[in-house]
Amino acid sequence: MAFPNAVDSSQELxxxxxxxxxxxxxxxxxxxxxxxxQLGIPDAIHKHNNPxxxxxxxxxxxxxxxxxxxxxxxxxxxxxxxxxxxVNISNDEDEDEEEAYSLTRASRLLVRDEPLSFxxxxxxxxxxxxxxxxxxxxxxxxxxxxxxFFTRNGINMWEFGANDEGWNKLxxxxxxxxxxxxxxxxxxxxxxxxxxxxxxxxxxGGNGVVxxxxxxxxxxxxxxxxxLPQVVAGLEGxxxxxxxxxxxxEFIPPADAVILKWIIHNWSEEDCVRILKKxxxxxxxxxxxxxxxxxxxxxxxxNAIQTQLCFDVLMMTVMAGKERTxxxxxxxxxxxxxxxxxxxxxxxxxxxxEVFP
Numbered sequence: 001m002a003f004p005n006a007v008d009s010s011q012e013l014x015x016x017x018x019x020x021x022x023x024x025x026x027x028x029x030x031x032x033x034x035x036x037x038q039l040g041i042p043d044a045i046h047k048h049n050n051p052x053x054x055x056x057x058x059x060x061x062x063x064x065x066x067x068x069x070x071x072x073x074x075x076x077x078x079x080x081x082x083x084x085x086x087v088n089i090s091n092d093e094d095e096d097e098e099e100a101y102s103l104t105r106a107s108r109l110l111v112r113d114e115p116l117s118f119x120x121x122x123x124x125x126x127x128x129x130x131x132x133x134x135x136x137x138x139x140x141x142x143x144x145x146x147x148x149f150f151t152r153n154g155i156n157m158w159e160f161g162a163n164d165e166g167w168n169k170l171x172x173x174x175x176x177x178x179x180x181x182x183x184x185x186x187x188x189x190x191x192x193x194x195x196x197x198x199x200x201x202x203x204x205g206g207n208g209v210v211x212x213x214x215x216x217x218x219x220x221x222x223x224x225x226x227x228l229p230q231v232v233a234g235l236e237g238x239x240x241x242x243x244x245x246x247x248x249x250e251f252i253p254p255a256d257a258v259i260l261k262w263i264i265h266n267w268s269e270e271d272c273v274r275i276l277k278k279x280x281x282x283x284x285x286x287x288x289x290x291x292x293x294x295x296x297x298x299x300x301x302x303n304a305i306q307t308q309l310c311f312d313v314l315m316m317t318v319m320a321g322k323e324r325t326x327x328x329x330x331x332x333x334x335x336x337x338x339x340x341x342x343x344x345x346x347x348x349x350x351x352x353x354e355v356f357p
Contacts, residue, residue, distance in 0.1 A: 032077050034126040037119055039063075041075075041084075042103060042110040051087050051100035075101055083107050116181050124174030129160070129167055133317050149318040157318050162230070172231070175262075176209050182261065182291060182347060183213035189346050193289055193354060194218050199255040200289075201226055201282065203248050203275075204263045207235060211259075215241045224253050249274055252282040261291040262350075265311075266321040269332065276336035280357055290353040293323045294343055304349055311349075329353065 036042065044060040045052050052060070054075070058068050079086045085104050088097040103111075109118035124130065133148040140148040149157050161168040186193075194200070194214060198221065202211040205225035215223040215238070222240050225232065229245030237243055244253060249271075252258060258279040264272050279288045295308045308323055315321035324332070326343065333341050333355050344352040 029077070029081055030126050032074060033081075033083065033122065035074060036078055036083065037110055037122060040112075041078075042107045042119075043112055045084070045101060045103050045107070046111045051089055051102040053089070053098055053100045057101065083110075116184060117177060118181065120170075120177035121174040124171055127167075127170065130314075130318060137317060146320045147316070147318060156320075172206055175206055179206065179209035179261065180213075182350070183210045185347060186210070186291070186352070187213050187217035190344065190352055191217070193344075193352060194221065194257075197221055197256040197286070200224070200257045200259055201253050201255040202259040202261070203227075203252060203279070204260070206231060208237075208241065208243065210261055211241055214259075222255075224255065226252060248278060250278075252278045254282050254284070256283065256286040257289055258282055258286075259289045259291070263292075264290060264321075264332075265292050265315055265323055266319045268320055269335075272332050273335045276332065276338070276355075280337055283357065285357065287357075288338075288355040290355060291347065291350055292353065293349055294329060294345065294351045294353070295323050295325045307349055 039061050041057065041061065044057055048056065048060065054068065054072055057063075057075075058065070058071055061071075063071055075084060075086075078084050079101070082104055083106050085102045087100055087102055089100045090096075091098045108114065109116065110122065111117055112119050133152045136148045136151045140151040143151055145151040146156065149160075153160055155163070161171055194217075197218075200211070200214065200221060201224045202208070202214075203226050205211050205227055208223075208225040211223040211225045215221060219240065223242075225235075225241070225243045226246055226248060227243075228247070232243040232245050235243045246252075248263075260275070260279070264275065267275065276288065293308050293311060295305070295312070300308075312323040315323060322328075329343075330341065338355050338357055340356045342354045342356075344354075346352060
């Protein structure tokens, strides 16, 4: 085999081969995680209330006895990825030590019954409906479709959800779980963002998880959730929370502030400007509160950048949206007629961005 650049040793071939292999087989990590969630492994370990041996785990999951070693191999790779910990425990019968598994901080987020469980979002993200479009990316680069998702399905993701009740339910549960997670931190760490406000509209707020958290933390604040009529149909509000069916591209109810949590990254520049202009009409002299990613190559750790870039390609593949750098955010705000903004990087990979007219 001829290469354009001469190599001095076999290792100079083997190292890049290993790197490419890691990229090729990286999907196995997410598929292994999906299997663990579907089997209920985090829940079984949590319910056991102590480190659990492989045989105990197999019994708890009703695993086929002939596949116990396969369970060991699944746990081995997930321990490697720090989803579970492996510890040694003493065996009361013969005083020998035995290997057992315990939860990590990561897998605690995957326990289904926990209030901040990440499981619904994880199952959405790894679902075949989200993964299949990636098989059509090369085809999409040469056709006229807006996204690989459209190339695969012939309709966009919102239309797909409207036609598939099961997927729509799964997707909404995933978004709700993320909203529960974000809002728990938002109302605790970002109280200053809501100080002085008398009313807010949560645009695309689904079943109102964020709005309910904000309304609960700030009892004097009137909250409105705006989403498509089919999303908010039948949802009941409260004294300081109400649901409104509508289209954010057409009208946003007036308020002191508009919340856009994980909304803007779904859309193209043109659509984002349209949304932000509607927000500007709604808030008067108030502000827009955006929860989204700010991609920063210089200041963030390698793992954070990698995840953000993966999200960016995900948005390109399924939504026709993108993750943006600060300059790209600033250009959007300027195009929509806003004068100033403030970024607070307090939500891990995401930030709170306050935008002012």
